[in-house]
Amino acid sequence: MPVSRVISEASTLERVDTSAAQSGRTAALDGRSVRRHALGVTDRSAISNEQWERMAPLVASLHRRGTRGRSDRRFVEAVVWLLRTGSPWRDLPASFGRWGSVYQRFRRWAAAGRWEALRQALGADRAVDELLLIDSTIVKAHPHAAGARSGQSSEALGRSRGGFTTKVHAVVSSGGRLVRFVLTGGQVNDVTQATRLVPGLQGRAVVGDRAYDSDEFLACIREQGMAAVIPSLANRKIQRALEARMYALRNVIERFFGRLKAFRRVATRYDKTAASYAAALALADSMIVLSGWAA
Template sequence: MERGDLTREEWARLKPHLPKSGKRGGRWANHRRIINGVLYRQRTGVPWRDLPARFGKWKTVYERHRRWSADGTWDKIFAAILADADAAGRIDWSMVSVDSASCRAHQHARRSTQETPADAGKRTMPRQHRPDEGLGRSRGGLTCKIHLAGEGGQRPLALLVTPGQWGDAPQLIPVLERIRVGRLGGGRPRTRPDHLCRDKAYSSRRNRRYLRRRQIKHTIPEPKDQRAHRKRRGPHGGRPTGFDKTIYKRRNEVERTINALKNFRAVATRFDKRAYVFHGTVVVASIRLWLRA
């Protein structure tokens, strides 16, 4: 076992959730060696062609990662790992936080953009980007965003990849809707945390109505402009929002979760051209964090 490879304990927890054979009837090549190759690329950010020979053919490692990202295999493995963790009582449902992180797009990822006729044959960047590739132009250039819901133990529960210029508040509900932790003993999956904590960027009447409808307790500070607008409306502005400073101190837990994800260089900088492949990259990093727990 080399540095960064799966340990025996991690492999024992991961192996039962892996596919048994390929779609064409043949058996997959050594899963452990291939996954170690994917993790090596995640940790170092090297091009696929520069993978060490001990992982086998680079094309095999890349195609396995791409296919499992496309057909949702990584998502299914992630869901199974979460179900095991919940059955063992290792998920801290007492506090779930939501935040986002911007990831700069490497020049290798920018070729997934859509060229216009005026850009054909030029080396300049295309003017228009495909809306389904999760790339957008913001203050930092071409970026994408990872919207993340993390539990109190500083590990991911759900994630969403969007273009970099998209706001945080509109993505709160889609991220929370992706929280579905199955139960090994049967029954409905758990989708609702005990408490939600987030900063004022997620404060909106739509988000607060959604949380109240689902009976999720939340601690979200109210910005000054929203507070002033509510007071100007008088009795029609509604009641002041509740805010607990002690609970709000735990807002850093999801930020530390994002820092742990960005320790993987292939997550901190987006090298993948396609959004679904980059989503798979972030999911693999999340799986590794849970295996290390």
Template sequence: MGRGDLTNAGWDRLESFLPAGGTRGGRWSDHRRVINGVLYRVRTGVQWRDLPERFGPWETVYKRHRRWSADGTWAMLLSKVQAAEDAEGQIDWDVSVDSTTVRAHQHAAGARKTPAATAPQKGASQRAEQADPAAETGRPAGSGTQIRECLGRSRGGFTTKIHLAADGRCRPLALVLTPGHHGDGPQLEPVLEQVSVPRTGVGRPRTRPDRVLADKAYTSRENRRYLRRRGIPHTIPERRDQQKHRRNRGSRGGRPTGFDREHYKKRNAVERAINRLKGFRAVATRYQKRAYTYLGTITLAALII
């Protein structure tokens, strides 16, 4: 077992959930060796062709990762582990929401336009399944493909943005990708809609946190209205311009929003979760052209965490 490979305890937790058959009815090659190969690449960020020979043919490792990213196998494994943790009371349901910008490598550009049948798995950008808008807007060809693949231009350059919700123990619960120039506030609802931890016994998955914590980027009225509608207590500071506007309106401005400074101190959990995710070099820099394969890479990193 090499450094960074699955431990025996980790393999025991995953083995029973892994699919047994291949695409033609046969059995896949050793799952543990292939998963260790994917982990090596996610941890180091090397090109697939440079994988050490001990992981077997690099094409096998790459194709397995691409397939499991597309069909949701990585997401399924993450939900199974989350369910087991929740059953043991190991999930802190004070959930923090934030985002981080990831620089995309030049090799991440140039994805070909693909039919809707190959759309990314659940959790990718909400615009991933829309048609290429370039013909309607007059923008250069391929710009719609970049939006669909969650690539955009921001202050950081050619970037993708990862929006995530993390529990109080600094572990990701939900992930959403958008182009790098998209704002944080509008993604609060899509991120929280992805929070779904199954029950190990009878019952619906748990989808409602005990409390949501977020910074001023999420302080819009729409977000607060959405949280109140779902009955989720929240700790989100109000921007000064919003406070001034509310006071200027007098009684029509409504009551001040509640803000608990002690609860807000726990928001650093999502910052620490982002720091742990970016310890994986293939997460800290995006090399994949397709959004669903990059989301699969992040999901695997969250699974290991």
């Protein structure tokens, strides 16, 4: 047989094998599914069967209409895939459905507060006697996050030393559960949001760094029957004693922020509206809870 014909047949077989590998086959892997797309990208289904069993009844309770003609799991997995990869909406793989439909449903849920309701339902088992750790983290905003009709300041975008940024102010329990969070522009001082975060919460003490040493905030903590484990500013005439072992637990909230930023669409903000970014953050926290992570 001529060499040229052998080479031609080998090339044909290689193209057939490649086509089969890219044909959208699905295989099982640790209770997840592996999808192979035409671009050669392998996508893991973001939610295991065990996680979905816990999440499914909560998701079903968030919408009044039935699920006929649509898959809640595929929808949630699509959004989680975007959170993990940081991809644009238009690059959503076709196996998750039309990107426009997924985006519109995500926006409806964000506007209705359903992602936050899901987060709170999953984290409802927090012990009330835990410490409350308060801190903030800066998130870089992509240039595409600009341009909202309502203006940047009303969408929690601003300018800080880090450039175009958003700041996430949060309270996390000593067990590693996100209790409450607020979004502002990156230039906003931490202590200005402290009195929005703590009211109505229960715990043994509030732990924060020197940025939270404010008479108003300290009074707010005392009124709720909690202790304040916050170092005194250097210019205070009377320095407060500090419980060192409690203060050392601040590492929990720092590690929690690290977990959140493992989701690329949280680590960098692409969303124009604060509602959409808050929804992404809420879903990321839900996935952390489902993963079983705890401090």
